[in-house]
Amino acid sequence: MILGEVLGALVASTRYQGLEGRIFLVVQPQEADGKAIGDAVVAVDTVHAGPGDRVYIVLSREAALALEPWFVPVDHTIVGFVDSVDLEESG
C-alpha cells in the first residue's frame, strides 16, 4: 500500500467486462512528506475520492480483491482517505 494524491478523473467509455460502473482516478504516488514517487497511475476508486484528496492505494492482486466482484482486471485501487500522517518528531 502507498500514499497518493488524486490528480483527476479518467473517462473510458469502452471497458473490459467487470469494469462497468467503476470510477477511474489518476493518482500520483507520494512519500509521507508529499514528495512524488515515480509517475502517476490510474486507480479504481472505492471511497468516492476527488481531485486534491490524499488517499492510499493498494497494488497488484489485492487491488482486485478490494472490489466486488473481485475477479476483475485491476491493479491499483484506492482503499482509503488520508486524514493526516503523523510522522515521528525526530524525523
Add this chain to the structure above:
Amino acid sequence: MVLGKVMGTVVSTIKHIDYFGHKLYVIQPLNAECSPVGDTFLACDTVQSGVGDTVLVMREGNGVRQILKKEICCIRSLVVGVVDEVDAHPSRRSEPTP
C-alpha cells in the same frame, strides 16, 4: 519480508472495510545495515509495534490472508515482527563467484 522502520501513523476514517481495526503505519524500508533504502510504503500492524521501531514487514498478499484468516482481503503489507537486533555485517557477505 523486508526490514523497515516505523516512521509514523496514518489517520484514516473513511476506508475499505478490510482495513477497519488495523493501525496503518508509514514504513521506511531498511537494508541489512539498517540504513534507509527505497521509497516509503504503508503497512498494517499485527504485533503492537510503535513509531520508531525497527520491524519485519511482509509485503505479499497471500501471507497476509493466512495471518488474518480471511479468504479475500485487500491488505498487502503487514508488520509481522518487532526486530530487536540485526546481526549481519557487510564483511560477512560472500564474494560473488565468477
